Every structure is written in structure tokens, then in C-alpha cells.
Amino acid sequence: MKGTLEAMFDVENLVAECQTAIKEHTPALAVRDVLRRTLDRPLEVAEAFAAQEGGLEFLHVSPELTVLHVTWAPGMQLYPHNHEMWAVIGIYGGQEDNTFFRRDGDGGRSLIESGGGKALRERDVLTLGDDTIHAVANPLERLTGAIHVYGGDFVNQPRSQWPPETRTEEPFDVSRLQDQFASANAAWRGTA
Numbered sequence: 001m002k003g004t005l006e007a008m009f010d011v012e013n014l015v016a017e018c019q020t021a022i023k024e025h026t027p028a029l030a031v032r033d034v035l036r037r038t039l040d041r042p043l044e045v046a047e048a049f050a051a052q053e054g055g056l057e058f059l060h061v062s063p064e065l066t067v068l069h070v071t072w073a074p075g076m077q078l079y080p081h082n083h084e085m086w087a088v089i090g091i092y093g094g095q096e097d098n099t100f101f102r103r104d105g106d107g108g109r110s111l112i113e114s115g116g117g118k119a120l121r122e123r124d125v126l127t128l129g130d131d132t133i134h135a136v137a138n139p140l141e142r143l144t145g146a147i148h149v150y151g152g153d154f155v156n157q158p159r160s161q162w163p164p165e166t167r168t169e170e171p172f173d174v175s176r177l178q179d180q181f182a183s184a185n186a187a188w189r190g191t192a
């Protein structure tokens with residue numbers, strides 16, 4: 001039976017493969033290949049994570065590498081933010097809509113939508129540069145599951161957000177992100 005000879009999806013193995021990939025000459029491209037291989041069998045990944053609600057699960061954090069399991073609650077919209085490091089994002093279930101922005105010409109603290117948004121679906125893998133600013137949404141009425149890999153310490157790296165009220169740059173606030181997950185989960189449970 002084909003398949004039984006291949007290793008099943010396993011989080012530790014994924015992290016180990018990413019750790020090897022970032023030692024290569026083009027780390028982001030090497031990680032992209034790891035995610036493409038991993039997400040070629042999306043059901044295995046979905047079964048391993050068995051996500052029940054929206055949230056973030058840090059699988060690995062070091063100064064060079066962060067591997068993050070993201071579950072977007074239905075309808076969740078995350079305001080524009082940056083990462084200040086390369087990122088590779090891949091989807092194992094559902095859909096993640098990305099909208100891209102650039103800084104406004106004068107002073108650069110406000111944003112302009114830069115077009116070329118991208119709807120990512122199962123098996124899709126997208127590489128983002130160090131200076132990418134994006135907003136993310138789950139347009140579906142079910143959970144979206146993604147693996148995000150970053151070329152640095154995503155938890156402690158100072159970075160920015162542009163909240164919808166002002167669209168003006170401010171320091172990224174993780175508590176606000178957690179509030180967003182909580183309210184998206186609550187809204188989903190209320191309608192489920």
C-alpha cells in the first residue's frame with residue numbers, strides 16, 4: 001500500500017526539517033519546499049492538529065526560526081501588520097485571504113493598499129519578504145488551518161500594526177491579537 005512507507009506528518013519532524021532548511025543558502029525557499037512537501041498531504045496535517053477553535057500555537061521559537069500553527073476562526077479579519085523577517089505561509093485546510101499594503105509616500109506612517117492580494121487555499125504556499133505588510137482574513141464559515149514559518153524570533157521581534165480605526169503605525173500588541181481571536185471564536189460559537 002503506497003503511503004505506508006512514507007513518514008506520517010509529525011510536528012517534531014516538521015520543525016527539524018525547517019531547522020535544516022534555514023541553514024541553506026536561500027532559507028526562505030528551502031522552507032517553502034518543506035511546506036510544499038508537508039502540505040501535499042493536507043488531511044494528515046489537519047488530523048494531527050485537530051484544531052477546535054481559532055488561535056495561535058507556537059511549535060518552535062528560537063532567535064533564527066519560528067514555526068507557528070495558526071487557526072483562523074470563521075470570518076476573522078486581522079488588521080495590517082508586518083513581521084520584519086521573511087515568512088512562508090502554507091494552508092492545510094480552508095482559505096486565508098491576504099491583502100498587501102505599502103507605506104504611504106509622505107512620512108510613511110499610514111498605508112496604501114498595494115494590490116495583488118492573494119487567496120490561499122489548501123496546499124498553497126506563499127513566501128513573504130522582510131518588508132511585507134499584510135492583512136489576513138478567513139472568508140469561510142469554517143476554520144482555516146495554516147502553518148506559518150518565520151525567519152527569526154516572531155514573538156520578541158519589535159514590529160508594527162495598523163489598526164482599522166486609525167490606519168496609523170503603532171507597535172504590535174499581542175494582547176489585541178488575542179482579543180481578536182477571542183471575539184472571533186465567540187462570534188463563531190454564537191452562530192454555530
Ligand SMILES: [Fe+2]
Nearest residue numbers: 081082083134
Ligand atoms: Fe502576518
